[in-house]
Amino acid sequence: MSKNFEIKINGKKYKASTDETILDIAKKNNLKIPALCYHPDLPPGASCRLCLVEVSTGGKLRIATACSTKALDGMEIKLDTPKVKSARKLNLEMLLSDHIKKCGECNWQSDCELKELAKEFGIKESRFPERRRHFKIDDKTNSIHWDSSKCVECGNCVSACSEIAGLANIESKYRGHSIIFGPAGGRSFADTDCVFCGQCVLRCPSGSLQEKSEIADVEKLLANKKNQILVAQFAPSTRYSIGELFGLPPGKNLELKLVTALKELGFDYVFDVNFGADITTMEEAAELMERLQTKKDEPMFTACCPAWVRYVETFHHELIPNLTTTKSPTHCLAPAVKAYFAKKIGVPPSRIKIVEIMPCIAKKYEAKLPEMCQTFSPEVNFALTVREAAKILKNKNIDLPELTNSQFDSPLGSSSGAGAIYGSSGGVMESALRTVVAKLCKCDMPKLEFRDVRGMEGIKEASVDIDGEILEVAVVSGLKNAAKLLADMKSGIKRYNYVEVMACPGGCLGGGGQPIPTTPDIRAMRSATFYIDDAAKKIRRAHANPDIIKLYAGLDTKPLGPKALSLFHRKFKTRNPKLKKK
Amino acid sequence: MEIISALKASNLIGLGGAGFPTWQKWQAVKDSPEVKRFVICNLSEGEPGVFKDEYILQNHLPELIAGINLAKETIGAQRTYIFLNDKYKKYLPKIVKETKGKKIEVFIDTGRYLCGEETTLLQTMEGKLRQPRQKPPFPTEAGLYGYPTLINNAETLYRAYLISQGETEIKRFYSLSGDVIDHKRIVEEKVGSKIKEVIPPRYLDKINFVRVSGPSGFFARPEDFEQIASGTGAVEIYGKNRRILEGLINSITFLKDESCGKCTPCREGTYRIAELLNKLIATASLWDRKEILELISTIAKTAEVSSFCPLGSSINRPVASVIENFKQEILGE
Numbered sequence: 079m080s081k082n083f084e085i086k087i088n089g090k091k092y093k094a095s096t097d098e099t100i101l102d103i104a105k106k107n108n109l110k111i112p113a114l115c116y117h118p119d120l121p122p123g124a125s126c127r128l129c130l131v132e133v134s135t136g137g138k139l140r141i142a143t144a145c146s147t148k149a150l151d152g153m154e155i156k157l158d159t160p161k162v163k164s165a166r167k168l169n170l171e172m173l174l175s176d177h178i179k180k181c182g183e184c185n186w187q188s189d190c191e192l193k194e195l196a197k198e199f200g201i202k203e204s205r206f207p208e209r210r211r212h213f214k215i216d217d218k219t220n221s222i223h224w225d226s227s228k229c230v231e232c233g234n235c236v237s238a239c240s241e242i243a244g245l246a247n248i249e250s251k252y253r254g255h256s257i258i259f260g261p262a263g264g265r266s267f268a269d270t271d272c273v274f275c276g277q278c279v280l281r282c283p284s285g286s287l288q289e290k291s292e293i294a295d296v297e298k299l300l301a302n303k304k305n306q307i308l309v310a311q312f313a314p315s316t317r318y319s320i321g322e323l324f325g326l327p328p329g330k331n332l333e334l335k336l337v338t339a340l341k342e343l344g345f346d347y348v349f350d351v352n353f354g355a356d357i358t359t360m361e362e363a364a365e366l367m368e369r370l371q372t373k374k375d376e377p378m379f380t381a382c383c384p385a386w387v388r389y390v391e392t393f394h395h396e397l398i399p400n401l402t403t404t405k406s407p408t409h410c411l412a413p414a415v416k417a418y419f420a421k422k423i424g425v426p427p428s429r430i431k432i433v434e435i436m437p438c439i440a441k442k443y444e445a446k447l448p449e450m451c452q453t454f455s456p457e458v459n460f461a462l463t464v465r466e467a468a469k470i471l472k473n474k475n476i477d478l479p480e481l482t483n484s485q486f487d488s489p490l491g492s493s494s495g496a497g498a499i500y501g502s503s504g505g506v507m508e509s510a511l512r513t514v515v516a517k518l519c520k521c522d523m524p525k526l527e528f529r530d531v532r533g534m535e536g537i538k539e540a541s542v543d544i545d546g547e548i549l550e551v552a553v554v555s556g557l558k559n560a561a562k563l564l565a566d567m568k569s570g571i572k573r574y575n576y577v578e579v580m581a582c583p584g585g586c587l588g589g590g591g592q593p594i595p596t597t598p599d600i601r602a603m604r605s606a607t608f609y610i611d612d613a614a615k616k617i618r619r620a621h622a623n624p625d626i627i628k629l630y631a632g633l634d635t636k637p638l639g640p641k642a643l644s645l646f647h648r649k650f651k652t653r654n655p656k657l658k659k660k
Numbered sequence: 661m662e663i664i665s666a667l668k669a670s671n672l673i674g675l676g677g678a679g680f681p682t683w684q685k686w687q688a689v690k691d692s693p694e695v696k697r698f699v700i701c702n703l704s705e706g707e708p709g710v711f712k713d714e715y716i717l718q719n720h721l722p723e724l725i726a727g728i729n730l731a732k733e734t735i736g737a738q739r740t741y742i743f744l745n746d747k748y749k750k751y752l753p754k755i756v757k758e759t760k761g762k763k764i765e766v767f768i769d770t771g772r773y774l775c776g777e778e779t780t781l782l783q784t785m786e787g788k789l790r791q792p793r794q795k796p797p798f799p800t801e802a803g804l805y806g807y808p809t810l811i812n813n814a815e816t817l818y819r820a821y822l823i824s825q826g827e828t829e830i831k832r833f834y835s836l837s838g839d840v841i842d843h844k845r846i847v848e849e850k851v852g853s854k855i856k857e858v859i860p861p862r863y864l865d866k867i868n869f870v871r872v873s874g875p876s877g878f879f880a881r882p883e884d885f886e887q888i889a890s891g892t893g894a895v896e897i898y899g900k901n902r903r904i905l906e907g908l909i910n911s912i913t914f915l916k917d918e919s920c921g922k923c924t925p926c927r928e929g930t931y932r933i934a935e936l937l938n939k940l941i942a943t944a945s946l947w948d949r950k951e952i953l954e955l956i957s958t959i960a961k962t963a964e965v966s967s968f969c970p971l972g973s974s975i976n977r978p979v980a981s982v983i984e985n986f987k988q989e990i991l992g993e
Contacts, residue, residue, distance in 0.1 A: 122794070125923045127966045169962065206935075250921070253917075254931070255927055
């Protein structure tokens with residue numbers, strides 16, 4: 079049970095409770111304590127030993143880490159005593175000599191925590207020689223780049239993998255100064271059951287884990303354009319977070335500025351993945367209605383999230399028939415561009431090169447899947463993360479917030495409100511429900527907003543009434559929660575008709591390709607704007623989007639029609655787990 | 661007299677090295693509201709120079725088992741374990757024979773120095789990463805699988821049994837080894853004996869210095885022999901031809917290799933001190949030597965205040981004792 083009392087920090091009194099750590103209280107009151115390995119999503123590892131403070135309880139003086147020390151009644155804390163400062167400084171100095179500085183290729187760049195702290199502590203040059211120059215690099219998968227020479231051994235990746243993804247693909251090996259945190263049981267992530275959610279990447283303070291960069295490829299593409307038609311498309315959540323990398327607060331919608339920026343980079347057309355989301359909704363809603371009628375392969379699971387799909391393909395072969403065969407929005411949009419738009423402008427699809435900007439590192443893996451290269455090889459040519467896109471813009475000195483607005487290119491640019499909310503957990507579910515309820519209900523005003531499936535909780539449930547028939551749905555974000563839900567469903571405690579799963583906490587807005595840091599507060603701020611923008615849209619159901627109607631007319635098909643099946647649906651593959659279960 | 665009060669009256673402290681009052685641990689587990697409790701006898705003895713637990717295995721096994729039983733009954737433990745170092749496997753048949761029908765399980769592990777830290781021992785037994793856990797909660801509140809657990813060194817349990825049998829003067833085993841003496845041996849003396857009381861007088865003038873309590877302990881010159889042979893009670897003798905840096909490098913190399921690697925000050929600190937010590941040996945200039953020694957001292961002091969677990973904090977003990985007492989030998993001052 080928690081107790082409330084007051085503690086003293088630097089002589090001033092602050093409210094505290096036994097549930098809170100010293101760092102929590104300091105953060106709440108805007109007191110600065112340096113911390114490197116601390117992350118609000120993870121239990122404190124207390125391994126970097128930088129958040130040291132002087133604590134005295136009952137006259138006993140000791141130095142403790144603020145991230146892991148719980149407040150006690152009568153505690154007196156001093157933040158910056160000379161002893162604390164010198165210990166912090168030396169610990170950081172030793173960490174810096176353990177970290178091979180490859181700043182040019184790093185995710186963190188200008189806002190590197192290590193660099194900031196070094197500046198703050200006044201470390202000019204480390205007195206210790208580097209010791210990990212030749213440590214391992216793993217570049218075998220299409221998504222993750224792991225460079226252990228940059229690692230500062232905080233262990234956040236291990237806890238991210240187990241606490242958020244519920245997996246054990248990252249392990250520590252050896253002891254002492256030889257300790258290595260990296261892919262379990264092998265030398266590469268390719269030998270693990272990694273699903274590429276990238277949650278470890280978001281929580282790595284040293285840039286040791288990163289996405290596999292495609293910056294050079296895209297820059298080369300832009301430089302040698304020749305007669306190629308370059309198309310850029312970006313995800314629903316990209317527009318709300320990319321501003322963070324240019325100093326804006328989270329949740330600012332920069333879609334129209336981003337269109338300008340991409341045109342300045344040299345892209346001929348910029349389309350909206352929100353439009354692709356409308357296609358996904360059309361197909362998925364049709365599939366759901368079919369399954370509700372035939373009662374076959376219930377419940378239906380969403381398959382927008384490539385990490386979740388890989389998870390099912392690896393660990394739950396029995397659920398593969400339950401996955402919707404509808405592709406993710408970006409992979410619905412890409413074939414629409416290459417089949418429909420190419421014809422419209424009279425260009426062969428092979429001349430069109432598509433670059434997608436996604437909040438995800440698993441999209442890199444998805445883009446190269448053979449299943450995604452069947453109608454066009456490939457459908458998407460390059461997949462960038464939000465971080466990579468920002469870096470490309472910065473390399474060209476494009477200051478995104480200062481740009482003017484431009485509209486998306488027509489006709490694959492205007493989307494409904496249903497597309498806009500795809501980036502938040504519950505968005506796919508709500509979009510599909512809007513269409514399904516509108517199509518099945520005989521009432522005049524079918525339900526439009528499904529608030530039960532919104533929000534940041536890991537597992538959300540709702541019952542949807544369709545003319546007396548109850549549709550049971552669940553929305554899950556974070557793979558660990560998904561495992562929990564699947565266990566409940568298997569044991570029979572829970573029964574659903576339709577389940578949405580996103581591998582990352584909060585959905586794509588907490589994706590592995592999002593700006594760093596990504597914390598619970600930042601995720602909440604990113605998501606807030608989604609629903610405001612949705613509410614402001616005139617058209618809020620995918621099937622009411624006139625451009626979608628035009629697209630289907632132009633392709634001479636309907637949802638689940640033969641042409642739609644060949645363009646917007648995919649196959650799955652069973653994969654065998656590579657790691658032994660513990 | 662009830663056993664816990666007897667332990668309290670006897671002032672028995674943990675003889676594994678940390679020296680925590682034994683009765684407090686017993687009382688804490690006994691008073692726990694949790695029904696499920698465990699007792700673990702720590703026989704992971706992994707530090708160089710310590711072999712007293714082996715001595716108990718050889719000579720006092722029945723008393724040890726009686727001590728384990730006593731602890732088990734006093735705190736009301738469901739399950740009882742002996743955490744046995746792999747190198748003492750040869751005593752297993754003997755232990756099995758002695759524990760027959762007593763429901764004591766033996767957990768064999770390579771042990772190592774790390775398992776001297778209680779929470780790392782728990783992690784090992786649970787099959788988890790061999791790194792210490794955050795304290796609090798202490799093992800007496802949340803130990804093995806989260807249940808209150810009494811973890812005592814083998815000798816502590818042996819002594820607790822003797823106390824229950826009415827023994828009033830508490831002695832302990834001192835492990836004596838090193839140069840000069842013919843073979844390593846156990847000396848039984850009262851708790852808190854001075855170094856000079858542990859070493860047979862005939863050796864005293866052949867000693868350059870000793871290391872007390874293993875690599876994480878301290879170094880002492882003959883003139884410091886008034887100090888108490890504390891910690892694990894190990895005394896390693898270095899003869900006249902041995903140099904102090906040799907001893908310190910031995911200590912630090914051990915601590916470096918045995919570090920779990922979790923926290924910065926211990927993982928990086930031991931590595932850097934070892935690196936600097938080698939540099940120190942290769943440096944002729946006294947000016948430079950002094951600078952190197954100062955940096956070593958700073959690193960060790962930082963480890964002392966900011967390490968995650970007591971093993972990291974103990975790095976400074978050998979370093980500080982050398983800097984304090986052997987400056988002349990190193991710097992010629």
